[in-house]
Amino acid sequence: DGRVVDHAVADLSLAETGRHQLRLAEHEMPGLMSLREEYAGKAPLAGARITGSLHMTVQTAVLIETLVSLGADVRWASCNIFSTDDAAAAAVVVGPTGTPDAPTGIPVYAWKGETLEEYWWCTDQVLRWPADASGSTGPNMILDDGGDATMLVHKGVEFEGAGAVPATTEDDNEEYAVVLETLRRTLAADPQRWTAVAKGIKGVTEETTTGVLRLYDRMRDGTLLFPAINVNDSVTKSKFDNKYGTRHSIIDGINRATDVLIGGKVAVVAGYGDVGKGSAESLRGQGARVIVTEIDPINALQAAMDGYQVAVLDDVIGTADIVITATGNKDVVTAEQIARMKDKAILGNIGHFDNEIDMAGLARTPGVTRTEIKPQVHEWTFPEGRSVIVLSEGRLLNLGNATGHPSFVMSNSFTNQVMAQIELFTKADEYPLGVHVLPKVLDEKVARLHLAALGVQLTELTKSQAEYLGVDVAGPYKTDAYRY
Numbered sequence: 001d002g003r004v005v006d007h008a009v010a011d012l013s014l015a016e017t018g019r020h021q022l023r024l025a026e027h028e029m030p031g032l033m034s035l036r037e038e039y040a041g042k043a044p045l046a047g048a049r050i051t052g053s054l055h056m057t058v059q060t061a062v063l064i065e066t067l068v069s070l071g072a073d074v075r076w077a078s079c080n081i082f083s084t085d086d087a088a089a090a091a092v093v094v095g096p097t098g099t100p101d102a103p104t105g106i107p108v109y110a111w112k113g114e115t116l117e118e119y120w121w122c123t124d125q126v127l128r129w130p131a132d133a134s135g136s137t138g139p140n141m142i143l144d145d146g147g148d149a150t151m152l153v154h155k156g157v158e159f160e161g162a163g164a165v166p167a168t169t170e171d172d173n174e175e176y177a178v179v180l181e182t183l184r185r186t187l188a189a190d191p192q193r194w195t196a197v198a199k200g201i202k203g204v205t206e207e208t209t210t211g212v213l214r215l216y217d218r219m220r221d222g223t224l225l226f227p228a229i230n231v232n233d234s235v236t237k238s239k240f241d242n243k244y245g246t247r248h249s250i251i252d253g254i255n256r257a258t259d260v261l262i263g264g265k266v267a268v269v270a271g272y273g274d275v276g277k278g279s280a281e282s283l284r285g286q287g288a289r290v291i292v293t294e295i296d297p298i299n300a301l302q303a304a305m306d307g308y309q310v311a312v313l314d315d316v317i318g319t320a321d322i323v324i325t326a327t328g329n330k331d332v333v334t335a336e337q338i339a340r341m342k343d344k345a346i347l348g349n350i351g352h353f354d355n356e357i358d359m360a361g362l363a364r365t366p367g368v369t370r371t372e373i374k375p376q377v378h379e380w381t382f383p384e385g386r387s388v389i390v391l392s393e394g395r396l397l398n399l400g401n402a403t404g405h406p407s408f409v410m411s412n413s414f415t416n417q418v419m420a421q422i423e424l425f426t427k428a429d430e431y432p433l434g435v436h437v438l439p440k441v442l443d444e445k446v447a448r449l450h451l452a453a454l455g456v457q458l459t460e461l462t463k464s465q466a467e468y469l470g471v472d473v474a475g476p477y478k479t480d481a482y483r484y
């Protein structure tokens with residue numbers, strides 16, 4: 001349509017290599033590709049203006065082009081300063097038929113290694129749309145991972161209502177100060193900006209545990225502004241991506257960052273939820289002796305039953321060769337604990353935010369120095385000469401040091417995402433203000449779409465068996481309480 005594709009990516013000349021990677025990823029993403037087939041010519045997302053904030057990887061590129069093939073308009077930013085694959089970002093902007101000189105794809109604002117200021121500028125840019133017929137310059141849908149885009153809109157509305165953006169920051173948080181500055185700037189230019197944007201949004205679909213937590217918080221305190229679908233708690237998301245995806249990508253990140261032999265080493269995994277289970281299994285698979293820490297007795301017992309030693313971090317921090325946080329909580333490894341780690345031990349986080357490891361406290365440790373080994377790998381040396389290797393500055397290491405989860409598992413997650421976008425956009429009356437999960441039949445459908453590629457032969461219930469179990473032959477097969 002001759003529209004200029006506005007964008008801010010590293011280098012459009014990477015589009016060709018990015019396109020090749022997308023083409024191979026499509027082969028590994030049967031769920032997304034079959035949605036493209038199922039909805040060919042039907043355009044269920046026609047009229048949707050989707051702002052996406054989710055790691056701009058090769059797999060996400062296939063998600064974006066699936067949304068577009070279903071009729072949506074899309075603008076995209078990454079949800080982490082280190083997680084963009086620059087070739088994938090270039091391929092999405094250039095599009096399947098464009099050239100670097102004449103891109104015809106999708107506006108993307110993301111590159112690997114953004115500053116915090118650049119990150120929040122990008123997030124703001126993808127929430128700014130050319131005016132539609134009704135004059136709206138915002139999205140009507142958000143697709144979020146960790147909730148940053150949703151948070152910017154909500155905080156904007158909150159401060160508009162209060163008449164001012166606060167000058168001080170909570171907890172001295174450097175990143176929150178940048179959020180406040182971004183909101184100050186946008187509200188100076190347009191004092192009603194965020195109320196107008198929020199009014200146009202039909203809903204958000206949220207990818208991850210941490211983002212979902214933020215949505216339930218808002219629901220509880222009555223500040224949620226639009227309906228949400230919790231994609232994370234589809235079984236075919238959290239029990240696959242968080243676990244099997246992590247099982248693949250955690251050692252990929254550690255290996256690319258350090259190339260240290262994992263076998264025989266002592267590895268501590270903090271948190272034995274879905275991500276912790278995948279992390280622990282992965283490290284054990286390499287021959288590490290894995291120790292788990294937990295605060296929840298159920299998860300602690302699970303870890304013990306799975307054969308792991310369960311300890312408290314203080315008791316084992318001094319003997320660990322590798323320490324990984326996978327909790328989604330804050331202050332899990334303190335600066336004081338880092339100072340007690342073994343010489344050249346490796347410290348990394350695979351939870352969503354960078355507050356699991358107290359990086360700010362580490363930087364304030366008297367006499368400590370930081371040496372860049374290579375981007376996203378830093379050696380922190382203490383005055384007495386011992387040093388610790390920190391991955392991705394405490395941000396999720398599988399995306400900062402490697403390329404995140406592989407395509408096949410992300411196809412499961414993103415098929416849920418696309419279905420959630422279709423549900424919220426086309427059946428708004430079925431999803432009132434609140435946080436919803438997808439119906440189980442859709443969860444089962446996502447799994448079904450991935451069986452053939454693995455040669456899985458599914459047994460079919462007979463009618464009398466189905467009656468005996470009290471389910472339908474076509475499913476759903478389990479009650480909502482079933483835990484898999």
Ligand code: NAI
Pocket residue numbers: 208209210211238241242246270271272273274275276293294295296299326327328329332350351352353396397398399404405
């Ligand atoms: P989860 O809730 O299943 O597991 C977290 C576990 O950490 C819980 O069992 C909890 O009891 C435990 N925990 C909390 N505080 C702790 C502490 N101080 N010490 C030890 N254990 C503690 O959550 P899930 O799904 O495993 O996600 C964890 C984090 O990983 C979240 O931030 C999520 O958003 C993120 N995530 C990252 C991915 C990646 O690719 N890097 C993929 C999926 C999720």
